[in-house]
Each structure stands twice: as structure tokens, then as C-alpha cells.
Amino acid sequence: MSVSVRDQILVRLRQAPARAVGQRPAVAPPKETGLAREDRIAAFCARFAEQTGIVYHHDPAREIGETLAEICRAHDIRRVISGCDAVLAAAGLPDAAMDIPELELRTQAGFADREEFAEAVFAWADAGLTGADYGVAESGTLVLAFDRNHARLLSLAPGVHIAVLSRDRVVGAYEQAMAELGGVREIPSQLCFVTGPSMTADIQAMPFKGMHGPGKIIVLLV
Amino acid sequence: MKVTTEQYRRVAAREMADEYTQGFLKLLPARLAERRKTAFADFADPAAARAAGAAIRAGALENLPQLLTDFEKNAKAAGARVFWARDAAAANKYIVDTARENGISGVTKGKSMITEELGLNQALAENGIHAWETDLGEFITQLLACPPFHIVGPALNIPVGRISEIFLEKGLIAEPEHDPVQLGLAARRFLREKFRHLEMGITGVNLAAADSGTLINVENEGNIRLSKSRPRIQVAVMSLEKVVADMPDAMHLIRLLCRSCTGQQVSAYVSMDTGPKKNDEIDGPEQLHIVILDNGRTRIYENPVTRQALRCIRCGACLNACPVYGQIGGYPYGWAYSGPMGQVLSPLLLGFARTRDLFSACTLCGKCRDVCPAGIDHPELMRYYRHKDAAGDPDFRGTGAPRLEKAVYGAYAIIAGNPALWRVFGAMARRAVNCYARGNTIGKGPGVLKGWFAFRDLPAPPDRSFRDQWKRRSPAPHSAKPASGRKKP
Numbered sequence: 001m002s003v004s005v006r007d008q009i010l011v012r013l014r015q016a017p018a019r020a021v022g023q024r025p026a027v028a029p030p031k032e033t034g035l036a037r038e039d040r041i042a043a044f045c046a047r048f049a050e051q052t053g054i055v056y057h058h059d060p061a062r063e064i065g066e067t068l069a070e071i072c073r074a075h076d077i078r079r080v081i082s083g084c085d086a087v088l089a090a091a092g093l094p095d096a097a098m099d100i101p102e103l104e105l106r107t108q109a110g111f112a113d114r115e116e117f118a119e120a121v122f123a124w125a126d127a128g129l130t131g132a133d134y135g136v137a138e139s140g141t142l143v144l145a146f147d148r149n150h151a152r153l154l155s156l157a158p159g160v161h162i163a164v165l166s167r168d169r170v171v172g173a174y175e176q177a178m179a180e181l182g183g184v185r186e187i188p189s190q191l192c193f194v195t196g197p198s199m200t201a202d203i204q205a206m207p208f209k210g211m212h213g214p215g216k217i218i219v220l221l222v
Numbered sequence: 223m224k225v226t227t228e229q230y231r232r233v234a235a236r237e238m239a240d241e242y243t244q245g246f247l248k249l250l251p252a253r254l255a256e257r258r259k260t261a262f263a264d265f266a267d268p269a270a271a272r273a274a275g276a277a278i279r280a281g282a283l284e285n286l287p288q289l290l291t292d293f294e295k296n297a298k299a300a301g302a303r304v305f306w307a308r309d310a311a312a313a314n315k316y317i318v319d320t321a322r323e324n325g326i327s328g329v330t331k332g333k334s335m336i337t338e339e340l341g342l343n344q345a346l347a348e349n350g351i352h353a354w355e356t357d358l359g360e361f362i363t364q365l366l367a368c369p370p371f372h373i374v375g376p377a378l379n380i381p382v383g384r385i386s387e388i389f390l391e392k393g394l395i396a397e398p399e400h401d402p403v404q405l406g407l408a409a410r411r412f413l414r415e416k417f418r419h420l421e422m423g424i425t426g427v428n429l430a431a432a433d434s435g436t437l438i439n440v441e442n443e444g445n446i447r448l449s450k451s452r453p454r455i456q457v458a459v460m461s462l463e464k465v466v467a468d469m470p471d472a473m474h475l476i477r478l479l480c481r482s483c484t485g486q487q488v489s490a491y492v493s494m495d496t497g498p499k500k501n502d503e504i505d506g507p508e509q510l511h512i513v514i515l516d517n518g519r520t521r522i523y524e525n526p527v528t529r530q531a532l533r534c535i536r537c538g539a540c541l542n543a544c545p546v547y548g549q550i551g552g553y554p555y556g557w558a559y560s561g562p563m564g565q566v567l568s569p570l571l572l573g574f575a576r577t578r579d580l581f582s583a584c585t586l587c588g589k590c591r592d593v594c595p596a597g598i599d600h601p602e603l604m605r606y607y608r609h610k611d612a613a614g615d616p617d618f619r620g621t622g623a624p625r626l627e628k629a630v631y632g633a634y635a636i637i638a639g640n641p642a643l644w645r646v647f648g649a650m651a652r653r654a655v656n657c658y659a660r661g662n663t664i665g666k667g668p669g670v671l672k673g674w675f676a677f678r679d680l681p682a683p684p685d686r687s688f689r690d691q692w693k694r695r696s697p698a699p700h701s702a703k704p705a706s707g708r709k710k711p
């Protein structure tokens with residue numbers, strides 16, 4: 001019985017002799033935690049670019065739809081599936097993208113069924129558009145918290161991932177992002193750190209991007 | 223995966239004679255070690271960062287029963303199903319049954335050492351379920367049916383020609399292809415079809431956070447994320463030592479793991495699951511099964527010396543530091559775990575009778591210990607295993623030293639414990655070994671000693687012992703008080 005196996009294991013572990021644990025030395029937080037806002041954003045962008053991530057700075061004088069259209073033109077993206085998360089909404093997306101004439105846009109809310117949605121992200125979309133909950137400067141990492149408005153496969157199955165990141169949400173270290181996130185919402189069923197495109201170097205240590213996930217990742221900083 | 227640890231010597235000899243492997247070993251470990259060093263440099267204090275990793279792992283183990291109980295409670299509260307498996311058979315059966323109940327005929331697997339340990343692919347195949355390895359390196363080694371060469375890249379050493387051949391044979395490509403990138407993309411296209419229609423994914427676990435019941439996976443390719451996000455059923459196999467107290471502890475270990483493993487600050491993807499998908503989510507698993515696996519680990523835990531082996535976070539830094547691995551590569555270790563990590567783990571999991579050569583072939587140089595972010599003292603363990611093996615400890619399935627060896631060391635103990643005997647036998651041995659001296663070195667020995675001299679020389683001992691010479695040179699040796707500070711003539 002699994003119950004008894006569980007208890008047997010726990011009893012044996014509890015009865016095992018203790019061993020002293022040494023003192024844990026203090027570890028200084030990553031230096032990015034000490035940076036001022038603009039420097040932190042710059043550090044994030046630099047690190048993100050090191051991983052071949054592409055950053056677009058949105059000019060608030062323009063319409064967000066224009067910036068997105070520019071990105072899609074530059075990367076030959078015609079079909080996009082978008083999430084409906086709060087970060088996107090705050091930036092006016094995906095609504096503002098509806099009017100881009102050369103773009104076919106669907107949102108995840110438009111799918112009734114998981115199989116239909118999966119088929120679209122795998123076989124139809126050129127790119128997935130999502131919000132990013134945080135950017136972390138220490139390693140140029142995006143933090144994505146998935147939920148009903150932010151599907152997991154959007155940033156994974158299409159060849160390109162476009163993430164909208166707010167300049168207010170760039171923090172220094174992972175712990176800060178986690179703590180802030182924990183303060184505003186319940187633990188998501190999945191939380192993901194994304195740092196650059198999918199990659200491998202498994203054949204002859206020859207690195208290349210786009211192994212199973214997106215080969216290209218773009219941040220639209222708003 | 224077939225265990226071939228017994229063939230260590232044969233395979234090591236083969237690999238040392240293999241020019242291709244040797245060329246490869248000259249480059250890879252050094253390159254990875256260099257990358258690791260560079261990556262560690264952005265810690266304010268790299269040594270403290272490593273020591274903190276060791277303390278986190280040691281502390282988690284001391285608190286293990288509590289952390290496991292908390293983890294289980296929180297994972298269940300989030301909706302996961304938890305199954306405790308005593309051994310590989312129980313774990314495999316649970317996974318096979320889960321697949322059957324759900325009418326599954328094919329699964330994908332994310333790279334996971336633990337399912338290699340279980341021999342899960344075999345168990346699934348016996349029940350008509352095909353398991354696709356989806357990590358590119360694992361995929362290639364699966365097609366070629368060879369063990370992993372290095373934990374970071376199990377197929378790093380395989381020449382493109384061989385990959386091209388097997389891909390042609392399996393219909394992944396139509397024409398021979400020698401560009402690594404094109405070969406990788408061919409594997410992407412092939413596996414993408416599996417992911418696209420996937421119903422069940424199986425992954426291992428890098429770490430788990432007890433206070434939230436969260437599973438953490440670290441990867442670069444995205445195959446683990448796909449195995450977890452696309453299908454309706456997700457199975458996570460977690461050996462019971464993976465759990466740590468909370469997310470901050472896990473975050474620090476992730477920093478260490480990625481730097482130690484590939485020299486990255488962080489891998490492309492770190493995904494953290496707490497329960498299955500929520501009802502209103504359009505993707506993610508409806509069922510999340512967590513298999514907590516013992517498979518001999520409580521026994522390893524009960525012994526306070528071997529417990530430290532469970533600290534390992536599978537970073538592979540020790541492989542790149544090890545001079546023995548650097549000569550022979552990963553194949554001789556004959557199982558899922560190679561290098562010092564394999565020398566530490568395989569003997570405990572498989573018993574000494576089949577793995578003796580692994581820990582005998584260690585120079586005790588300690589280079590692995592110096593890089594280990596979990597604070598494992600590999601040389602201490604190697605010495606301990608040798609001791610337990612020589613003593614024939616049944617707990618470790620040690621078979622005891624050979625009779626001749628025992629007799630020789632027994633006699634040596636008597637002689638070395640008695641000054642008079644020591645003098646007599648010392649003088650005899652001196653004369654005997656010097657028969658084999660050529661100039662100032664002895665390059666070969668008689669009988670059983672032949673093997674020892676095959677790779678080593680000894681300096682020839684002088685005709686007189688140190689004590690003899692001391693006696694002759696000291697004016698009044700018998701009245702000399704040690705450490706009296708008296709000037710010698």
C-alpha cells in the first residue's frame with residue numbers, strides 16, 4: 001500500500017541519526033538589486049540582448065499598435081495568437097493590434113477547446129504575444145505567471161515569442177520578483193523564468209537557437 | 223538502461239585507446255570548467271555562494287522528513303496526486319498504470335537522470351507504450367542505444383556522421399546531413415509532431431520547494447516545458463532528496479546549478495509547477511502525478527557518512543574537474559551517472575560488488591570536492607567505500623578484499639606493530655626489491671606486483687635504512703633526546 005510505504009519511509013528518515021549542519025554564510029544579493037531604476041532597466045536590456053533577445057523600446061508618443069506593427073514587419077510575422085493578461089491590457093493590447101491590416105490576430109479567449117488552441121499555436125501562429133509579469137536584471141530574465149488569461153503554450157509553441165514588459169516591473173533579483181508576485185496573487189499553477197530563446201548545443205557543442213521552443217524572443221518595453 | 227558498471231576497466235581501456243574520444247576529452251571538460259569559473263565570478267563572493275549552497279543542501283537533508291511531509295501536504299492542497307514509491311518497480315508500475323488507465327500509447331520525456339535510473343523506458347515499452355526522449359542529446363543516445371557521455375550533453379561526443387546515419391535510418395532526414403544545426407532542426411521537426419498531439423509527459427525534478435509544494439525544472443531546449451504544458455497528464459518523478467525549504471533556497475541553488483553546469487547565469491527556462499492547471503486555464507495538465515521515489519535512498523540517508531551523497535544537485539561540475547573522467551569520458555561509468563557523481567552514487571544505489579572499480583579508480587585528488595556546489599566530500603566517500611568494501615560490509619554489498627590481499631595486510635599489520643620484526647623484514651625487503659632495480663628506479667616487480675608496476679616506478683631504496691644511518695652518524699644515539707635542539711656534528 002502506498003500509505004504504508006510513505007510511513008515506512010518517513011519513519012526511517014526520522015529515526016536516522018542527526019548530523020550537525022554548518023553555519024550558512026551570508027550571500028550578498030546580486031549587485032543589480034542596488035541599481036537605480038534606469039540603470040536596472042539598462043542592465044536588464046543588456047543581459048537580455050546577450051542571450052540574443054531583441055528589445056524594442058516603445059515610444060509613448062506613438063500608438064502601441066504602430067510599434068507592434070513595426071515588430072511584425074521586421075520579423076515577418078503575419079499570424080499572432082495573443083494572451084489576454086493584465087500586462088497586455090494595461091498596454092492596450094491585444095485590442096490595439098486588431099487594426100493592423102497585415103496582421104491576422106487571434107486571442108486565446110477565442111478558443112473554446114484546448115485541442116483547438118494547441119493546434120493553432122503549433123501549426124498556425126507565427127508568434128505568441130503575452131505580457132511578462134517581471135523582468136529581472138540579474139540575468140535578463142522574464143518572469144511569466146500563467147493563468148486563464150495567459151496560456152503556457154503562447155510563449156513556447158510558436159516560432160517567435162513577443163513579450164510586453166512594463167518598465168515599472170523590472171527588478172534586480174529573482175527573489176524580488178517572487179516576493180512582489182506573491183503579494184498580489186495566489187501561486188500560479190505554473191511560473192516560468194524565460195532567459196533568451198530555446199537553445200541547445202547537444203551536437204558537437206555547436207550552439208543554436210530554437211531547439212524545441214521559440215528561436216526568437218522579443219521584448220516590447222512599455 | 224542496461225547497467226554496465228562491471229565493465230569499467232574494459233570500457234575505460236577501450237576509450238583510452240580511442241583517438242576520437244581522446245581528442246574530444248582534451249577540449250570539452252576544460253571548456254566547461256572555464257565557463258563555470260567565469261560564471262561564478264559574478265557572485266560577490268564565489269566561495270561564500272558555494273558554501274551557502276552546501277549549507278542549504280545539508281540543512282534540507284537534516285530536515286528531510288519534515289520537508290517531505292510539508293511538500294506533500296502543499297502539493298496535494300494544490301491538486302497534485304502524490305505517490306510514494308519504494309523502488310523502481312513500484313514507480314514504473316504506477317506510471318504504466320496511469321498511462322493505461324488513460325489510454326495512452328506514447329509519451330514524451332524531458333531529460334531526467336532519475337527515469338534512467340528506473341529503466342522507465344523499458345518498462346513502458348514492455349507495456350506497449352513508446353517513450354520518446356526529447357532532449358536532443360538524450361534523443362540521439364536513445365536512437366543509438368548508448369549511455370550518456372556527459373551529463374550536460376549525453377551525445378556531445380557522437381560524430382555528426384553517425385547522427386546523420388541514424389537519422390537517415392529512422393527517416394528524420396532524406397539525404398545525408400553533416401551540419402549540426404540542420405540535424406538539430408530535423409530532430410525538432412520530428413519531435414514537434416509528438417508534442418503537438420501529446421497526451422502524457424514525463425519529467426524529472428531538479429528541486430522542489432516544501433513550503434508551497436512546487437516542482438522546479440531547469441532546461442534550455444523547451445522540451446520539458448512542452449512535456450509539462452501540452453498534455454493532459456503530467457508525471458513528475460522526484461527522488462526524495464530533491465526537496466528544499468522554500469523558494470529563496472531554491473533560487474540560490476538554481477544560480478549555483480546553472481553556473482556549475484553550463485556556465486550560464488541561468489538556463490533558458492526555469493519552470494515551476496504548483497499543482498495541475500486551474501479549471502479555467504486552456505492549457506497545462508489536468509492531472510499532475512508526483513512520484514516520490516526512495517529506491518535505496520532511505521538506506522543511504524540512515525548512514526550519516528553516506529547521507530552527503532544525497533546533496534548532489536546533478537550539476538556535473540565534478541566531471542569537468544576530474545582527471546580520471548578527463549582520460550576516460552562517461553561510458554566506463556556504465557550507468558546514468560558518470561564521473562565523480564557516478565562514483566559517489568552508483569556504488570550506493572547498485573551495491574559495491576558491481577561498482578568496485580568506480581571508486582577504486584580515484585586518485586583522491588579532491589578536485590571534485592573543490593568545485594561541488596553542494597559541499598560533497600567525494601574523497602571522504604571514496605575512502606569510506608574502499609574501507610567498507612575491504613571489510614565486506616553486507617550493508618553495501620561489499621565482497622571483502624581478496625584472500626591474498628587480506629593475508630598480506632594481516633601479516634603487514636603484525637610486522638609493522640613490532641619493532642624487531644620490522645627491522646628484520648625491512649632489511650629483507652630492501653634486499654629483495656633491489657634485485658629489480660635498474661639504476662635508481664624499480665620499474666617492475668614479481669608476480670602479483672607486476673600489475674602495480676605497469677604504470678608506476680619506485681625509487682630504489684638505499685642499502686641502509688634511515689635508522690641505520692642515524693645510528694652511524696649520531697655520536698651518542700641512545701642518549702639523544704628527541705627535539706632537544708642539540709646541534710648535530
Ligand code: SF4
Nearest residue numbers: 534535537538540594
Ligand atoms: S557531486 Fe558533482 S554533480 Fe553533484 S552537486 Fe557536486 S559537483 Fe555537482
